[in-house]
Amino acid sequence: MIIIVIFLLSMFFFENKTYSFISKINIKNLRYNKNNNNKYHLFASRDLRKISSFVLDYSILFNKQKIRKRKFNFFNVCSNKMSNMDNIKEQKENDGCGSLEELIERYVCEISSLIERNECIKGIDDEDLKKEFMENEKLLQDKKMKLKDLYGKPSEELKLVENRTKLENLVKRKFFYTNSFEIYGGASGLFDYGPSGCLLKSELENLWRCHFIYYDEMLEISGSCVTPYQVLKTSGHVDRFTDLMIRDVVTNDCYRADKYLGDFLKAKIEELKKKNTKEGEHVEEKEKKQKRDDDINENKENNDNNNNNNNNNKSNYNYNYDMIGGMQNGNETLIQKIELILRKLDGMNEEEIKEIIKEYDIKSPLKNDLSDPFPFNLMFQTKIGPKDDNTEDKNKEKCKNVDNNKNLNSTNTNNNMNNVAFLRPETAQGIFVNFKKLLEYNGGKTPFAGAQLGLGFRNEISPRNGLLRVREFQMAEIEYFVNPKKKNHEKYYLFKYLMLPLYPRDNQLTDGVVIKNMTLEEAVEKNIIANEALAYFLARTYLFLLKCGINKDGIRFRQHLKTEMAHYANDCWDAEILTSFGFIEVVGHADRSAYDLQHHMKYTGANLYACEKYNEPIEVEYVKMIPNKAKIGNTFKSEQNKIYSCLNEKTNEELLIIDEELSKNNKYILNVSNNDSINNECKFELTRDMLSFQKYKKKVQEENFIPNVIEPSFGIGRLIFCILEHSFRIRRFTDDKEERQYLSLPYKLAPIKCSILSISNNKAFYPYIKQIQMLLNQYNISSKIDNSSVSIGKKYARTDEIGIPFAVTIDFQTLKDKTITLRERDSMLQIRISMSHLVDIINSMLHAKKHWNEYIAQYGLFTQQVLDS
Known part of the structure; x- marks a missing residue:
C-alpha cells in the first residue's frame, strides 16, 4: 500500500498525467538511476500496474515542475546500455542533445564557425570587433578542450556479430534490399533495393551532396556507364585493374x-x-x-x-x-x-x-590443392553497336579461360578494339575526360572539384556478405584538381585541429596501434599524411560518417601499404568501418598525382593544362634537358623513344633531382610506365654522359601545369550496410519475452520522416489523417499512414522497425480540440501539440535547430487524453 501511495503522489506531481502510451512493464520499486543520456527510467519490481517502457528526462521534468529532486530510482527498460556516472555531467552541460557522435559533430561545427568568424575580423581596427575576437578565442579554447574530452569517451557498445542474423531478417522482412532475380535462384553479387532501401539510399545521396558538393561548391556531372576500350586502356585499367585469384585444381572453383x-x-x-x-x-x-x-x-x-x-x-x-x-x-x-x-x-x-x-598448407574448401595465384581483370567487357569483330569468336573462346586478363591483353590492338567497351569500374574517368570543360565552366581557376554519383561495375571473383562485395554498386566520387606545388585547401584551417583515428602504414607493419591523439595538423607536419588537401578530405569524410550515425569507435583511417596502392596513386587512406565482418573499406582517399590527365593528354593530344596567373611577374628557374641521342640510341635502340617521352613529361623539380643523382652516383634509374604490358614499369639505367642540363631563369606572368588530383571515393552500398548495422537496436522488456527491434537512424537519413497513426480505425479520424498528410506534403516531409485496427503499440513498433523518427497520433481529443500527439522514436516519449505547430517542430529537428528535449520542456510530457467537456 505504501508503494502504491508513493506512486500515486509522484503521478500527481506530473500534472495528474498517467503514462498510458506504452505497455507491459511492472512497477516494482522507485529509485533513480542514471544512464549515458542523462535519462532516468521507470523501474518496476512488483505487479502494481502495466505501463509502457519509456525514458524520462529527469532534470527537465523536475525543473519544469519546480520541485526538488526526489530520490526516485528508475530502471532502464530499453536496450540502451547503462553507462558510468561521469557521462551525466557532460550531458547536462550539453542539454542532453543527442549521441556522442552528434555532440562531436556539433562542437566541430561551432568551432569551425568561430575560427571562420575570427579569420574575417582579425586585424580590423574596431574596438567592438577586437573584443569579439578575444571572446571568440576564449570560447574556442574551451570548446576544443570539451571536444578533446569527447574523443576520449567510449561510444555505445555495438553487438554487431550477435545482432547480424536479426538485422538480416529485419532487412528482408521490411524489404530494404534483396537478391536480384530471386525467383530464378538469384544472381550472385547483384541486389535490388526495396521501398525503404530506395528511400534510405536517396536520403544518403542527398546528405552527401549537401555535405560535400554544396559546402565546397563542387561541379557535379553525370557520365556514361559504358566506357570505350581506349579510355580504360590509357588509364591503365585494362592492364592493371586486377585481383589475384586462386582456384581449386580439381573443381576449378575460383x-x-x-x-x-x-x-x-x-x-x-x-x-x-x-x-x-x-x-x-x-x-x-x-x-x-x-x-x-x-x-x-x-x-x-x-x-x-x-x-x-x-x-x-x-x-x-x-x-x-x-x-x-x-x-x-x-x-x-x-x-x-x-x-x-x-x-x-x-x-x-x-x-x-x-x-x-x-x-600453411592451405587447401580449398573441398580439401583439394590450390593453384598458384594469377591476375584476374575485374571489368565487364561489352561491345558498342552491331559491328562485327573478326576476333569475336576467339574472344568468346578465350573468355572461358579463367585468366581473362591475358585475354584482354591478347586482343588489345587499335584495329580490332574500336567497338569494344567496358562497364565503367569507376566514375572518375568521366570527370577526367571532361576536365577542360569543367575548367572553362569554373572560369579557368584552380583549385576546383568535380563530383559524380553513379553506378560502377566490377566482376568480383567471389561476391558475398550482402552489400559489402557486389558486382554492381552506386559510387560517389570527388576529383579535386590542384596545383602540384600547392596541395592545400582553402578550408583546411577550419578542421586541422581534428583528431582522427589514424592507422599509418608503419604501425601496420609493427605494433598495429591506431593513433587517436594526433591532430591533422601534426600528421601533415610529420608527413604521415602527404598534404593538407588530403588531410582536409579525411576530416570532411570523418564528419560525414558521424553525421550518418556511424559509431565513432568503429571508424579508422588506414593508410595503404606501398605494395597495395593503385597504379595511379601517390598516397592512399581508406576510411574503414567496423562491421560484423570486421573492418571494411567504405571510402578511399587517393592522391592520384597527375597520372590520369597526363596519360589522356599523351594519347589524345588534348590540352589538359591549367594556368595560374600572378598579380606581378615572378622569376622562375627552368631546366633544359640536353640528351646525348647517339649514346642513348646505341644503348637502348628501339626503347629510346619511351625514354625521351618520359623525360619530356618531367617537371623542373624532377629534372633537377635527376641531374643531382647523376652528378652524385653517375647513374639514374628511370622508371617508365608501360601500358602495353601487365608489368607496371620498365626500368632504364641512365648515365652521366647520356644527359646534360642547362639552368636558366625567366620572368613569367603565368604558369601552366597539369593539375594533381585528390580523390575521395565512396561506396554507397557499403555505407548503407554499415549504417544499418550501427543503427540497429533492440528493446527488451522486464516481464515480457517479446523484444522489439528498431533502427535508430539519424533523422536526416530516415527513409520516411513521420508516420501518421490513429488510436483506432474509427472513420471519424480519416479527415484528420488526410489533413496532416497534406500539411506534411506541402513541406516535403515524407509520411506513412497506418489506420489499421491493430493496437497503437504495434503501430509504433512497425514504424520503429524502418527507422521513422516521428509518429503523429490522432485520438479522440483530436476530434475535440484539433491537437495531436507527437512521439519520438528513440525515447518513445510524446508531447501534445496543435496541428499547426507540427511542421515547424519536425523541420527544426530534421535540421538540428532544436532538440527533442527542448520540446519536452516546452510542452511537457503527454500522458493521457483529456476528454472532459
Whole structure:
C-alpha cells in the first residue's frame, strides 16, 4: 500500500498525467538511476500496474515542475546500455542533445564557425570587433578542450556479430534490399533495393551532396556507364585493374586470393586462441589438484617417504607447467606472426601469396590443392553497336579461360578494339575526360572539384556478405584538381585541429596501434599524411560518417601499404568501418598525382593544362634537358623513344633531382610506365654522359601545369550496410519475452520522416489523417499512414522497425480540440501539440535547430487524453 501511495503522489506531481502510451512493464520499486543520456527510467519490481517502457528526462521534468529532486530510482527498460556516472555531467552541460557522435559533430561545427568568424575580423581596427575576437578565442579554447574530452569517451557498445542474423531478417522482412532475380535462384553479387532501401539510399545521396558538393561548391556531372576500350586502356585499367585469384585444381572453383587466405588465417588465429584457453584451463586444474595433494602430504608427519614423493611430484608438475607455458608462448608468437601477415595481405604479390599457401598448407574448401595465384581483370567487357569483330569468336573462346586478363591483353590492338567497351569500374574517368570543360565552366581557376554519383561495375571473383562485395554498386566520387606545388585547401584551417583515428602504414607493419591523439595538423607536419588537401578530405569524410550515425569507435583511417596502392596513386587512406565482418573499406582517399590527365593528354593530344596567373611577374628557374641521342640510341635502340617521352613529361623539380643523382652516383634509374604490358614499369639505367642540363631563369606572368588530383571515393552500398548495422537496436522488456527491434537512424537519413497513426480505425479520424498528410506534403516531409485496427503499440513498433523518427497520433481529443500527439522514436516519449505547430517542430529537428528535449520542456510530457467537456 505504501508503494502504491508513493506512486500515486509522484503521478500527481506530473500534472495528474498517467503514462498510458506504452505497455507491459511492472512497477516494482522507485529509485533513480542514471544512464549515458542523462535519462532516468521507470523501474518496476512488483505487479502494481502495466505501463509502457519509456525514458524520462529527469532534470527537465523536475525543473519544469519546480520541485526538488526526489530520490526516485528508475530502471532502464530499453536496450540502451547503462553507462558510468561521469557521462551525466557532460550531458547536462550539453542539454542532453543527442549521441556522442552528434555532440562531436556539433562542437566541430561551432568551432569551425568561430575560427571562420575570427579569420574575417582579425586585424580590423574596431574596438567592438577586437573584443569579439578575444571572446571568440576564449570560447574556442574551451570548446576544443570539451571536444578533446569527447574523443576520449567510449561510444555505445555495438553487438554487431550477435545482432547480424536479426538485422538480416529485419532487412528482408521490411524489404530494404534483396537478391536480384530471386525467383530464378538469384544472381550472385547483384541486389535490388526495396521501398525503404530506395528511400534510405536517396536520403544518403542527398546528405552527401549537401555535405560535400554544396559546402565546397563542387561541379557535379553525370557520365556514361559504358566506357570505350581506349579510355580504360590509357588509364591503365585494362592492364592493371586486377585481383589475384586462386582456384581449386580439381573443381576449378575460383576464389579471390587475399580474401580466401584472410579467412583461413583468421580461423587459424581463433583455433590457436582456443588451444591456449584449453591449455590454460588444464594448467589451472593441475594446480588445484597438486595443491590438494600437497595439503594432504603436509598433514602426514614423520613420513619421510611421503615427503620425498611430495617433492618429486612438485618438481614433475613444475616441469609440465613450464612445458605447457612454453607451448602457449609458442602459440602467441605464431598468432602475432599471422596477424602481421593479415595486415600485409592486401599488398602482397603473387610470389608472397604462393609462399603463404605453401607454408600453411592451405587447401580449398573441398580439401583439394590450390593453384598458384594469377591476375584476374575485374571489368565487364561489352561491345558498342552491331559491328562485327573478326576476333569475336576467339574472344568468346578465350573468355572461358579463367585468366581473362591475358585475354584482354591478347586482343588489345587499335584495329580490332574500336567497338569494344567496358562497364565503367569507376566514375572518375568521366570527370577526367571532361576536365577542360569543367575548367572553362569554373572560369579557368584552380583549385576546383568535380563530383559524380553513379553506378560502377566490377566482376568480383567471389561476391558475398550482402552489400559489402557486389558486382554492381552506386559510387560517389570527388576529383579535386590542384596545383602540384600547392596541395592545400582553402578550408583546411577550419578542421586541422581534428583528431582522427589514424592507422599509418608503419604501425601496420609493427605494433598495429591506431593513433587517436594526433591532430591533422601534426600528421601533415610529420608527413604521415602527404598534404593538407588530403588531410582536409579525411576530416570532411570523418564528419560525414558521424553525421550518418556511424559509431565513432568503429571508424579508422588506414593508410595503404606501398605494395597495395593503385597504379595511379601517390598516397592512399581508406576510411574503414567496423562491421560484423570486421573492418571494411567504405571510402578511399587517393592522391592520384597527375597520372590520369597526363596519360589522356599523351594519347589524345588534348590540352589538359591549367594556368595560374600572378598579380606581378615572378622569376622562375627552368631546366633544359640536353640528351646525348647517339649514346642513348646505341644503348637502348628501339626503347629510346619511351625514354625521351618520359623525360619530356618531367617537371623542373624532377629534372633537377635527376641531374643531382647523376652528378652524385653517375647513374639514374628511370622508371617508365608501360601500358602495353601487365608489368607496371620498365626500368632504364641512365648515365652521366647520356644527359646534360642547362639552368636558366625567366620572368613569367603565368604558369601552366597539369593539375594533381585528390580523390575521395565512396561506396554507397557499403555505407548503407554499415549504417544499418550501427543503427540497429533492440528493446527488451522486464516481464515480457517479446523484444522489439528498431533502427535508430539519424533523422536526416530516415527513409520516411513521420508516420501518421490513429488510436483506432474509427472513420471519424480519416479527415484528420488526410489533413496532416497534406500539411506534411506541402513541406516535403515524407509520411506513412497506418489506420489499421491493430493496437497503437504495434503501430509504433512497425514504424520503429524502418527507422521513422516521428509518429503523429490522432485520438479522440483530436476530434475535440484539433491537437495531436507527437512521439519520438528513440525515447518513445510524446508531447501534445496543435496541428499547426507540427511542421515547424519536425523541420527544426530534421535540421538540428532544436532538440527533442527542448520540446519536452516546452510542452511537457503527454500522458493521457483529456476528454472532459
